[in-house]
Amino acid sequence: xxxxxxxxxxxxxxxxxxxxxxxxxxxxxxxxxxxxxxxxxxxxxxxxxxxxxxxxxxxxxxxxxxxxxxxxxxxxxxxxxxxxxxxxxxxxxxxxxxxxxxxxxxxxxxxxxxxxxxxxxxxxxxxxxxxxxxxxxxxxxxxxxxxxxxxxxxxxxxxxxxxxxxxxxxxxxxxxxxxxxxxxxxxxxxxxxxxxxxxxxxxxxxxxxxxxxxxxxxxxxxxxxxxxxxxxxxxxxxxxxxxxxxxxxxxxxxxxxxxxxxxxxxxxxxxxxxxxxxxxxxxxxxxxxxxxxxxxxxxxxxxxxxxxxxxxxxxxxxxxxxxxxxxxxxxxxxxxxxxxxxxxxxxxxxxxxxxxxxxxxxxxxxxxxxxxxxxxxxxxxxxxxx
Numbered sequence: 405x406x407x408x409x410x411x412x413x414x415x416x417x418x419x420x421x422x423x424x425x426x427x428x429x430x431x432x433x434x435x436x437x438x439x440x441x442x443x444x445x446x447x448x449x450x451x452x453x454x455x456x457x458x459x460x461x462x463x464x465x466x467x468x469x470x471x472x473x474x475x476x477x478x479x480x481x482x483x484x485x486x487x488x489x490x491x492x493x494x495x496x497x498x499x500x501x502x503x504x505x506x507x508x509x510x511x512x513x514x515x516x517x518x519x520x521x522x523x524x525x526x527x528x529x530x531x532x533x534x535x536x537x538x539x540x541x542x543x544x545x546x547x548x549x550x551x552x553x554x555x556x557x558x559x560x561x562x563x564x565x566x567x568x569x570x571x572x573x574x575x576x577x578x579x580x581x582x583x584x585x586x587x588x589x590x591x592x593x594x595x596x597x598x599x600x601x602x603x604x605x606x607x608x609x610x611x612x613x614x615x616x617x618x619x620x621x622x623x624x625x626x627x628x629x630x631x632x633x634x635x636x637x638x639x640x641x642x643x644x645x646x647x648x649x650x651x652x653x654x655x656x657x658x659x660x661x662x663x664x665x666x667x668x669x670x671x672x673x674x675x676x677x678x679x680x681x682x683x684x685x686x687x688x689x690x691x692x693x694x695x696x697x698x699x700x701x702x703x704x705x706x707x708x709x710x711x712x713x714x715x716x717x718x719x720x721x722x723x724x725x726x727x728x729x730x731x732x733x734x735x736x737x738x739x740x741x742x743x744x745x746x747x748x749x750x751x752x753x754x755x756x757x758x759x760x761x762x763x764x765x766x767x768x769x770x771x772x773x774x775x776x777x778x779x780x781x782x783x784x785x786x787x788x789x790x
Contacts, residue, residue, distance in 0.1 A: 447493075449498060449500045452493055452511070456502055456522070460509075465507070465508065466524075467530070468525075468531060469535045470521060470522040470535070473518055473519045474517070474518045474543070475517045476518060476542055477544045480541070482512045482538050482539065483501070483503055483512070484505065484510070484534050485537065487505055487510065488503060489501060490504055498513070499513075499515075500514070501514075507526040507530055508524065508525040508531065509523070510522070519542075521535060521538050521539055523538070552572040553631050554631070555570065555571060555573045555636050556568050556569070556635065557570070557640055558638070558645075558670075559640040559641050560641060568637065575624035576624075576625055576628075577625065578593065578594075581621060585618060586759075592735045597625070598629075600633065601633050601707075604709070604732060606729060606730050606732040607710060607730070608711075608712065608730050609711040610711075610712050610714070610733070610734045610735070611623070611713045611735050611737055612713070613715070614761060616763030617761050617762055618762040623671055623713070626669075630667075634709070637669070637670050638671040638673070642672040642673070642675050645672070646693045646694055652693060652697070656697060656708065667709060668706075668708050669710075670709070670710050672710065673712075673713045674714065674715065675714055709732065739758075739759040739761040739762075740759050740760055740761075740762070742757060742758065742760075745759055745760040745765060749769065751768075
């Protein structure tokens with residue numbers, strides 16, 4: 405029988421090469437590999453965070469939704485129905501729970517009052533559904549804070565330089581404290597309390613008058629009335645502010661809270677030497693820099709108001725400070741008249757013939773004797789911040 409195999413393999417016809425196969429897309433976890441290293445410095449909460457990322461990283465659950473709950477009801481678990489808890493951590497100030505269900509994984513990170521809830525799932529609709537089930541009804545009612553307002557405080561720290569901190573300051577409504585002011589002052593304050601950003605016609609707010617008449621109390625209430633559109637900062641060392649150009653620039657540039665374009669009110673208390681008539685000679689460039697901040701080049705492009713309190717009489721103030729168009733408001737805060745004082749106190753006992761300051765009235769209400777020279781109660785400190 406004749407051998408049919410060719411003696412030369414090269415004589416066999418070669419198959420057509422065809423199109424070159426195109427490699428498919430690589431999984432995300434291969435193109436972006438994740439490496440997690442842990443040691444004894446990591447806490448159990450760190451382990452829970454790392455475990456939660458696993459299914460999202462591999463692409464098994466590529467969809468994620470998250471939400472924050474500012475104040476969680478004490479009884480809320482933040483777990484949807486049917487959740488299986490995989491890990492649970494509680495330590496000082498923080499807790500974490502890792503749970504799963506059919507096609508989803510959930511991480512709850514809790515702190516003192518609030519929590520962050522994050523869900524990964526096989527599809528976006530499921531992630532959104534699980535998140536909604538977890539947070540439904542979990543938000544507690546916020547505690548009412550009708551008498552407080554956030555106020556910033558600037559000062560120069562020896563270690564950090566110009567520094568700003570914030571505090572919650574108690575402040576009554578204008579309707580509550582309006583009887584503390586004599587009629588002309590109350591009417592002027594009525595207009596000021598209702599002022600909005602579209603009503604700004606000057607950048608300087610000046611409250612002047614004797615000690616103990618309620619200038620600072622009015623400014624606290626003003627901060628509350630304006631809190632929707634104006635951030636209020638108090639400068640604790642105003643004598644340094646206008647003599648330190650770096651400090652002044654930090655404050656002029658500001659540290660804004662809330663949305664862009666929000667106004668800021670800088671409060672400078674008891675700045676008698678800065679704005680009295682002879683200030684140009686005694687305070688050097690300080691007065692010029694104050695005026696430059698209100699309507700000069702330094703204040704251009706910045707929504708900055710400057711509020712100044714002083715015990716000086718209007719006649720002793722520098723004319724550049726009180727010129728028309730510079731002041732948003734210029735209010736002399738004086739004592740209540742005798743009739744107003746008797747009405748406020750409900751008694752004539754201790755009320756002066758020419759009227760009484762707010763600090764004296766508070767002293768009389770407490771049963772202490774006001775000091776007739778300073779206008780401040782000798783037995784307490786109510787007038788110090790009025």
